Amino acid sequence: xxxxxxxxxxxxxxxxxxxxxxxxxxxxxxxxxxxxxxxxxxxxxxxxxxxxxxxxxxxxxxxxxxxxxxxxxxxxxxxxxxxxxxxxxxxxxxxxxxxxxxxxxxxxxxxxxxxxxxxxxxxxxxxxxxxxxxxxxxxxxxxxxxxxxxxxxxxxxxxxxxxxxxxxxxxxxxxxxxxxxxxxxxxxxxxxxxxxxxxxxxxxxxxxxxxxxxxxxxxxxxxxxxxxxxxxxxxxxxxxxxxxxxxxxxxxxxxxxxxxxxxxxxxxxxxxxxxxxxxxxxxxxxxxxxx
Amino acid sequence: xxxxxxxxxxxxxxxxxxxxxxxxxxxxxxxxxxxxxxxxxxxxxxxxxxxxxxxxxxxxxxxxxxxxxxxxxxxxxxxxxxxxxxxxxxxxxxxxxxxxxxxxxxxxxxxxxxxxxxxxxxxxxxxxxxxxxxxxxxxxxxxxxxxxxxxxxxxxxxxxxxxxxxxxxxxxxxxxxxxxxxxxxxxxxxxxxxxxxxxxxxxxxxxxxxxxxxxxxxxxxxxxxxxxxxxxxxxxxxxxxxxxxxxxxxxxxxxxxxxxxxxxxxxxxxxxxxxxxxxxxxxxxxxxxxxxxxxxxxxxxxxxxxxxxxxxxxxxxxxxxxxxxxxxxxxxxxxxxxxxxxxxxxxxxxxxxxxxxxxxxxxxxxxxxxxxxxxxxxxxxxxxxxxxxxxxxxxxxxxxxxxxxxxxxxxxxxxxxxxxxxxxxxxxx
Amino acid sequence: xxxxxxxxxxxxxxxxxxxxxxxxxxxxxxxxxxxxxxxxxxxxxxxxxxxxxxxxxxxxxxxxxxxxxxxxxxxxxxxxxxxxxxxxxxxxxxxxxxxxxxxxxxxxxxxxxxxxxxxxxxxxxxxxxxxxxxxxxxxxxxxxxxxxxxxxxxxxxxxxxxxxxxxxxxxxxxxxxxxxxxxxxxxxxxxxxxxxxxxxxxxxxxxxxxxxxxxxxxxxxxxxxxxxxxxxxxxxxxxxxxxxxxxxxxxxxxxxxxxxxxxxxxxxxxxxxxxxxx
Numbered sequence: 001x002x003x004x005x006x007x008x009x010x011x012x013x014x015x016x017x018x019x020x021x022x023x024x025x026x027x028x029x030x031x032x033x034x035x036x037x038x039x040x041x042x043x044x045x046x047x048x049x050x051x052x053x054x055x056x057x058x059x060x061x062x063x064x065x066x067x068x069x070x071x072x073x074x075x076x077x078x079x080x081x082x083x084x085x086x087x088x089x090x091x092x093x094x095x096x097x098x099x100x101x102x103x104x105x106x107x108x109x110x111x112x113x114x115x116x117x118x119x120x121x122x123x124x125x126x127x128x129x130x131x132x133x134x135x136x137x138x139x140x141x142x143x144x145x146x147x148x149x150x151x152x153x154x155x156x157x158x159x160x161x162x163x164x165x166x167x168x169x170x171x172x173x174x175x176x177x178x179x180x181x182x183x184x185x186x187x188x189x190x191x192x193x194x195x196x197x198x199x200x201x202x203x204x205x206x207x208x209x210x211x212x213x214x215x216x217x218x219x220x221x222x223x224x225x226x227x228x229x230x231x232x233x234x235x236x237x238x239x240x241x242x243x244x245x246x247x248x249x250x251x252x253x254x255x256x257x258x259x260x261x262x263x264x265x266x267x268x269x270x271x272x273x274x275x276x277x278x279x280x281x282x283x284x285x286x287x288x289x290x291x
Numbered sequence: 292x293x294x295x296x297x298x299x300x301x302x303x304x305x306x307x308x309x310x311x312x313x314x315x316x317x318x319x320x321x322x323x324x325x326x327x328x329x330x331x332x333x334x335x336x337x338x339x340x341x342x343x344x345x346x347x348x349x350x351x352x353x354x355x356x357x358x359x360x361x362x363x364x365x366x367x368x369x370x371x372x373x374x375x376x377x378x379x380x381x382x383x384x385x386x387x388x389x390x391x392x393x394x395x396x397x398x399x400x401x402x403x404x405x406x407x408x409x410x411x412x413x414x415x416x417x418x419x420x421x422x423x424x425x426x427x428x429x430x431x432x433x434x435x436x437x438x439x440x441x442x443x444x445x446x447x448x449x450x451x452x453x454x455x456x457x458x459x460x461x462x463x464x465x466x467x468x469x470x471x472x473x474x475x476x477x478x479x480x481x482x483x484x485x486x487x488x489x490x491x492x493x494x495x496x497x498x499x500x501x502x503x504x505x506x507x508x509x510x511x512x513x514x515x516x517x518x519x520x521x522x523x524x525x526x527x528x529x530x531x532x533x534x535x536x537x538x539x540x541x542x543x544x545x546x547x548x549x550x551x552x553x554x555x556x557x558x559x560x561x562x563x564x565x566x567x568x569x570x571x572x573x574x575x576x577x578x579x580x581x582x583x584x585x586x587x588x589x590x591x592x593x594x595x596x597x598x599x600x601x602x603x604x605x606x607x608x609x610x611x612x613x614x615x616x617x618x619x620x621x622x623x624x625x626x627x628x629x630x631x632x633x634x635x636x637x638x639x640x641x642x643x644x645x646x647x648x649x650x651x652x653x654x655x656x657x658x659x660x661x662x663x664x665x666x667x668x669x670x671x672x673x674x675x676x677x678x679x680x681x682x683x684x685x686x687x688x689x690x691x692x693x694x695x696x697x698x699x700x701x702x703x704x705x706x707x708x709x710x711x712x713x714x715x716x717x718x719x720x
Numbered sequence: 721x722x723x724x725x726x727x728x729x730x731x732x733x734x735x736x737x738x739x740x741x742x743x744x745x746x747x748x749x750x751x752x753x754x755x756x757x758x759x760x761x762x763x764x765x766x767x768x769x770x771x772x773x774x775x776x777x778x779x780x781x782x783x784x785x786x787x788x789x790x791x792x793x794x795x796x797x798x799x800x801x802x803x804x805x806x807x808x809x810x811x812x813x814x815x816x817x818x819x820x821x822x823x824x825x826x827x828x829x830x831x832x833x834x835x836x837x838x839x840x841x842x843x844x845x846x847x848x849x850x851x852x853x854x855x856x857x858x859x860x861x862x863x864x865x866x867x868x869x870x871x872x873x874x875x876x877x878x879x880x881x882x883x884x885x886x887x888x889x890x891x892x893x894x895x896x897x898x899x900x901x902x903x904x905x906x907x908x909x910x911x912x913x914x915x916x917x918x919x920x921x922x923x924x925x926x927x928x929x930x931x932x933x934x935x936x937x938x939x940x941x942x943x944x945x946x947x948x949x950x951x952x953x954x955x956x957x958x959x960x961x962x963x964x965x966x967x968x969x970x971x972x973x974x975x976x977x978x979x980x981x982x983x984x985x986x987x988x989x990x991x992x993x994x995x996x997x998x
Contacts, residue, residue: 091737099737104980104981108973108977109748112969113947117747135769176919211885212885223836251839268838276834
């Protein structure tokens with residue numbers, strides 16, 4: 001067994017070292033910055049302010065509003081991306097004419113540069129010139145243009161849709177790989193037991209892709225919660241009136257609009273802490289279920 | 292253009308006096324040579340601005356850099372063109388990390404912060420050496436000063452005036468531009484033709500672009516006589532004149548006379564494409580307009596009551612941690628040379644730091660430039676006054692309430708009440 | 721299912737899938753169409769679904785006046801090299817995480833997950849300082865390293881899931897038979913996990929291709945710009961010609977799209993891999 005341990009260390013040590021430098025280091029820097037006074041992150045002249053920034057963030061109504069927006073955004077993006085990806089993957093797992101072509105085409109959202117995707121979606125949904133509003137009005141479905149990006153009640157759905165559009169190919173490809181690994185015998189056995197398509201989906205397909213599902217859902221959730229930025233920012237900038245201001249965008253605004261890098265670091269540290277806690281809970285829950 | 296080497300001290304002095312006195316015609320090709328006694332001006336100067344990718348501006352900057360290199364052998368400008376989206380973020384990152392470029396572009400929101408954090412190098416000695424007539428600086432020159440020291444020189448100061456599209460006005464049956472605020476509101480409504488994609492007025496109203504939106508809203512708000520803070524930085528949101536200005540904007544919005552959700556570039560593009568009847572904007576519009584649209588545009592001072600002119604400017608500064616400070620500062624002084632000042636005005640149709648050096652030929656080609664020069668002499672920045680480096684953050688706070696008014700139909704009085712409270716809270720801490 | 725029914729179901733699926741794909745691809749269609757039109761197309765009112773006056777002027781002028789060719793070359797180098805390094809490292813890491821449960825493995829797994837949670841905004845200043853100290857600013861090498869760092873945790877995570885889906889039995893059997901561990905990985909575990917690994921490799925490539933934030937921060941020299949930064953230089957400038965932007969965007973979408981077409985056999989098409997028999 002010591003052989004295994006050595007191999008384990010050999011394979012993992014370099015990666016651990018790398019991650020310590022490139023991620024834990026910056027986290028350390030940000031934690032340090034978060035307890036410094038304004039302007040004190042990189043200059044020795046600043047002072048130590050303890051948890052002042054954290055306290056001010058927690059009593060800031062805007063930040064709580066951002067938290068709410070982030071929660072809704074994360075949950076809907078995760079579910080929608082997974083479902084769309086799964087449907088696409090299951091479709092591609094069957095044989096049909098043109099499947100290879102369709103499969104390749106469905107990857108295209110993934111190949112579009114983020115900024116371009118955001119700009120194009122912005123045009124499509126533009127209030128006065130967008131083609132979506134034009135078609136809807138022309139076909140008589142609506143009488144006034146819809147403020148896809150200008151109506152606070154609709155904007156989050158719009159950016160969510162753009163985000164899902166961009167993310168689903170990853171889900172599709174990952175799930176397809178997992179679907180392919182399911183042995184045919186399991187389906188045959190279920191069929192013999194009298195299961196119809198729906199039942200075999202629940203009893204064979206879903207359980208077999210559990211580990212991939214867990215990893216994928218966690219991945220998308222972490223992203224939607226703590227990393228997604230470009231599409232939302234380019235499409236709405238966090239507006240209108242804060243309707244799409246996620247915590248990530250709020251962090252960016254703190255650093256580059258309010259020039260409060262220290263407060264932004266505190267916010268980032270809190271987002272990180274929440275992500276870690278939620279992840280640990282999630283992993284524990286999924287590990288328990290698979291026992 | 293041949294550059295004559297500087298002559299004797301006395302000759303220089305008298306030439307400068309003549310120029311400072313009237314700013315009219317200048318002997319072609321004769322440039323005063325600053326007496327530099329310190330380290331040689333040579334080597335590479337790193338110069339960061341997004342404008343290297345803007346054809347008009349890049350041409351001007353390159354021309355100035357060429358003559359700069361000719362004047363100081365061995366000195367060469369290295370272009371660093373960060374994209375505009377995020378340009379200032381990039382600069383802030385590098386300034387914070389301690390290794391910025393030698394020359395950087397600064398706009399209104401960043402100026403106070405950079406000066407307060409000690410990022411910019413004072414230029415007074417160099418200005419004195421080069422005998423620059425600092426009294427002739429546009430109003431924006433003062434924004435770059437703190438405690439009597441000057442930290443940047445203006446490249447352009449774009450005051451706002453009203454530009455109108457004659458063809459679109461006559462399409463709407465209107466004889467000429469509006470003369471007062473009521474006509475203004477009325478004309479805007481009548482000139483809007485949604486089915487043709489024509490708007491009476493153009494606004495930027497996109498959230499993420501805080502400054503863009505502000506630049507479009509403030510000319511109107513200032514037009515009614517007040518700003519969101521008083522000149523000594525006290526919150527002023529409850530001022531009834533602010534409410535008047537916002538009501539004007541809201542009315543246009545509700546009547547669908549303005550586009551919704553566009554960013555600054557798109558809002559401007561509508562104007563330069565000839566799809567907007569009137570706008571309060573800077574002279575660069577005329578340069579950027581399409582060829583078929585330019586002859587249709589006319590210029591008048593804003594018809595709003597207060598007569599306060601808004602301006603948006605940009606400066607160039609030498610950073611404190613520049614690797615080649617002497618050359619960086621020399622470039623800035625070189626830009627202030629009369630020949631270069633006229634070059635800036637003539638090529639880009641904008642108002643440079645020392646408008647006294649704009650030649651008559653340039654005025655002949657662009658007569659409306661006089662209106663903008665007058666505006667730049669007295670105009671005020673769009674930043675809420677008296678806030679120093681906090682101004683930028685407060686723009687975001689103000690912008691939020693404006694968005695509430697426009698996008699959530701929040702009553703103006705209530706929004707301004709909340710804004711007053713927010714500003715007081717923010718500025719207390 | 722009878723053959724006739726299968727054929728019918730296949731046809732039905734094809735139709736639905738095609739329609740869904742067409743709808744889903746509309747934004748891409750819009751990008752290409754805008755690139756092929758006159759300048760004010762996007763602000764045209766009413767907007768034209770099927771524009772009639774198409775021309776390729778923008779594409780040619782984009783190729784000539786912007787530095788698209790250089791950007792594409794830089795991007796290919798950065799994305800290609802960083803992916804080339806990420807894949808083996810992530811694969812080995814993922815294998816170790818999947819097969820071992822010791823303290824080191826658990827700690828690594830934690831690190832990998834936490835690394836992905838950093839808001840990228842807060843990495844800007846630390847990375848800038850770090851890369852400056854390492855002398856890596858303003859070179860493609862720095863960007864390659866940054867993208868490697870960006871992709872490593874995610875790739876390892878995705879590949880771990882792929883390895884998790886491959887049962888241990890076969891490897892154990894091989895090891896008992898006297899195989900070395902590496903041989904067991906190479907000949908048994910890897911081929912079975914290949915679809916997931918390929919997916920993750922493609923993902924790493926795309927992320928690097930697309931990456932804007934760090935590319936903008938770590939590179940000053942415009943000759944080293946990648947496509948994402950080049951595109952970014954258009955957005956927000958009032959002198960921008962939108963059809964040129966979309967032309968550049970279309971051009972920059974082609975290489976990953978073509979790469980996908982070639983590689984998609986590894987995970988979309990029918991691979992024999994999957995069934996663990998016996």
